[in-house]
Amino acid sequence: MLANHKLAKSIADQGFYEFRRQLEYKTRWYGSKLVVVDRFFPSSKTCSYCGHVQDMPLNNRTYDCPDCGISIDRDLNASINLRNAVGLTVNACGRSAADSSGRSRK
Numbered sequence: 001m002l003a004n005h006k007l008a009k010s011i012a013d014q015g016f017y018e019f020r021r022q023l024e025y026k027t028r029w030y031g032s033k034l035v036v037v038d039r040f041f042p043s044s045k046t047c048s049y050c051g052h053v054q055d056m057p058l059n060n061r062t063y064d065c066p067d068c069g070i071s072i073d074r075d076l077n078a079s080i081n082l083r084n085a086v087g088l089t090v091n092a093c094g095r096s097a098a099d100s101s102g103r104s105r106k
């Protein structure tokens with residue numbers, strides 16, 4: 001089954017679909033807010049300090065920015081970019097997180 005890449009991809013997609021469905025359900029249940037970042041947002045490729053974008057092969061674990069000179073762990077850099085991107089994202093209901101007043105629409 002795993003030798004069939006298309007089938008394996010479909011199974012993996014279904015797993016992520018269920019994971020996201022559960023996150024949406026649980027955040028609604030607890031009155032929290034789920035923020036979803038665009039799947040193509042370059043969180044690993046962008047310098048969290050100056051915004052420079054460069055290719056980052058998976059085996060490169062440290063982001064070394066040629067523009068500002070920062071050297072930072074790849075995952076920490078990506079997590080800072082994701083934290084900073086919250087204002088640019090769309091929440092699970094399709095509204096911009098920046099437009100959210102904290103109230104839910106009925």
Ligand SMILES: [Zn+2]
Pocket residue numbers: 047048049050051052065066067068069070
């Ligand atoms: Zn930089």
